[in-house]
Amino acid sequence: MTTNKTATVYVRLKDGVLDPQGVTIQKALSQMGYDDFLSVRTGKFFELEVSGSASDIDRKIDEVCSKLLTNPVIETFEVKK
Amino acid sequence: MKVGVVTFPGSNCDYDAYAAIRHVLGEQVDFLWHKSEDLAGSDLIILPGGFSYGDYLRSGAIARFSPIMKKVVEFxxxxxxxxxxxxxxxxxxxxxxxxxxxxxxxxLRFSCKYVNLRVENNATSFTNTCSKGEVLRIPIAHGDGNYYNFDGDIETLEKTGRVVFRYVDANGEPTDISNPNGSINNIAGIVNKEGNVLGMMPHPERAVESILGSGDGLKVFESVRAALPALNLVGEK
Structure with a gap:
């Protein structure tokens, strides 16, 4: 049975990969007086709408996450359905 | 020598590469459209600088799935x-x-300036006309040039001579201040294990005549020309 499904993919930089944007934001917060924000890490998310059979959709979402949406050298992803 | 320069939507250094090969080096060169699957008998494929697909998603992430890239990978x-x-x-x-x-x-800034590059390995098809330790003046122009890899992989690259170019200061030392982007170990260019694929952030095609500020980049293309006869002989065996 074909259904439409939505999913959100959260992409994060792996631990240890420098995040210059995060570092810059943290420094800005500190300059604004928010000294208690010790670290900021940035990331991104994708909202997907996919049609197909339920099991196919899950497999395909994982597939596109590894192939295109993330670079496995520097990023990890988490899918929320 | 026959060179193929791939044009992706958003490439903007394809003409510079073309001009360097044709007008300065005096060799044959063709543009290869990203939708084509024909490398036109090229001896060297150049993937030029620019902003393929607007750098959407990640730099280079979408261009990699262009039809021509299948052929480039096979090549x-x-x-x-x-x-x-x-x-x-x-x-x-x-x-x-x-x-x-x-x-x-x-x-976090786009950086566009001349840098000093030290030739770490002159035994590659891309550096055989340079001497080891020679410092080349070649410009960079990028926002995403910070080379990252796992510690173990960096160690392998270093131990096996696959770091070809390193950012250095005027004295040829890889200092932090001479590192324009934060690359691990000041890495500016590497080759694959087999030595036939080179990636470098600086633009040798923009430094091919002294009127441009430096002619040092020409050595990279001259090296390929010098390397080809031996490589072709191996291929014909």
């Missing part, structure tokens, strides 16, 4: 010479032809 796997400059380097890491990734410059 590289069979020992053909491939050179990725700037955005071309990013396409090569995204496609898995070279290890690691190029992330945002640590300054």
């Amino acid at each position: 590289a796997d069979s020992g053909g010479l491939v050179m990725g400059i700037c955005n071309g380097f990013q396409v090569l890491t995204e496609s898995g032809l070279l290890p690691g990734a190029l992330i945002r410059n640590r300054s």
Whole structure:
């Protein structure tokens, strides 16, 4: 049975990969007086709408996450359905 | 020598590469459209600088799935010479032809200036006309040139002579201040294990005549020309 499904993919930089944007934001917060924000890490998310059979959709979402949406050298992803 | 320069939507250094090969080096060169699947009998494929697909998603991430890239990967796997400059380097890491990734410059700024590059390995098809330790003046122009890789992979690259170019100061020392983007170990260019695929962030095609500020970049193309006869003989065996 074909259904439409939505999913959100959260992409994060792996631990240890420098995040210059995060570092810059943290420094800005500190300059604004928010000294208690010790670290900021940035990331991104994708909202997907996919049609197909339920099991196919899950497999395909994982597939596109590894192939295109993330670079496995520097990023990890988490899918929320 | 016959060179193929790939044009992706958003490439902007393809004409510079073309002019360097044709008008300065005096060799044959063709543009290869990203939708084509024909490498036109090229001896060297250049993936030029620019902003393929607007740098959407990640630099080089979408270009890597262009029809022509299937052929470029096959060509590289069979020992053909491939050179990725700037955005071309990013396409090569995204496609898995070279290890690691190029992330945002640590300054967060686009950096466009001449840098000093030390030739770490002159026994490659791309550096055989240079001497080891020679310092070349070649410009950079990028926002995502910060070379990143796992510690173990960096160690392998270093131990096996696959770091070809390193950012250095005027004295030839790889200092932090001479590192324009935060690359690990000041890495500016690497080759694959087999030595037939080079990726570099600086633009040798922009430094091919003294009127441009430096002619040092020409050595990279002259090296390929010098390397080809021996490589072709191996291929004909």
